[in-house]
Amino acid sequence: MSTIFGLALILVSIYFLGQNIIFTTHYYSNWWQKTSATASVLALIAGIGSLTFWRREMGNFGWIFIAVGIILVFLNSGVILRSTSLWTFFVALLAFASGYQLLTSGRIRF
Template sequence: MKFICQLLGIGLMLLGVYLLGKNIFFTTSAYPYFWRGIAADISVLALTSGVISLFMLPKTEKILGWILIGFGVVFVIYSSRAVLNPISLWHFFLSIVSMVGGFKLLTDRQFGG
């Protein structure tokens, strides 16, 4: 059982890296003012922090993860300059969930480690 959980964890991590590498593009551009690209940056950070919070925080504090994911979605909608494919927000969410879930399977003492 331990080996299967570790194998599943590695598979989920690889799936997450594949989805992230395939569907998200990070580009740079010069803005005349520093605040024009902040909403896109905040959305990526909020989504990542939210997913990590859902997996890593205790059950009593998981609402923070959902709040961060909500802020991330709002900021993606607010910033039309986010360089994501039309459906890559959900691919991004799925890739982060896969990577963090796979990592959790590898490091969890009950299943993986």
Template sequence: MRLLTPLIGLALMLLGLYFLGNNIFFTTYASPWWRGVAANLSVLSLTAGVFMLVFMPSGVKVLGWVAIAFGILCVFVSSRAILNPTSLWQFVISLMAMSFGYKMLTTRRGYF
């Protein structure tokens, strides 16, 4: 029963992210020579940043965050984000699912 609460919390967080991210699209719209370089740099730096955060000692984890920030910057430089309109109900439901999911994921005592 104690494992059920964090699993439901994780599912609610993922459901909220799905509802919120369902209307965000990333498209490539840059000059032809920069698009490939920035896309490769973003994938490599995001991957390296995640591996640094997971596997490196705590003193080096700052470099992982720097690599992730650089990867996100390359994503925004090499593409554009299209935000489609979202209904108020979809926004409220996604925020409620993410907040309740986070609370269930981080709480130590079980609700069920």
């Protein structure tokens, strides 16, 4: 039961932070913008896959792939970040930390 509640808290935190992130698509006028968008999706998929399935063998590479994917998304200029309130950020951070602890250990430690 605690793992389901932990997963729900993580999804709530993603919802609160995701309200202020807008992904846009546009016509690619240059070849490097299309390559950057494709590489960012592939890097994010590789990072999430390696963290999910091969955590012991490729855990560090997973985080590197995710970082490269996020950097390429911003280089592609397909992301608009709206301002968020401190309260929304605090609630999202608290929900994520609590959900992660429930998911991994089954209880919340402060």
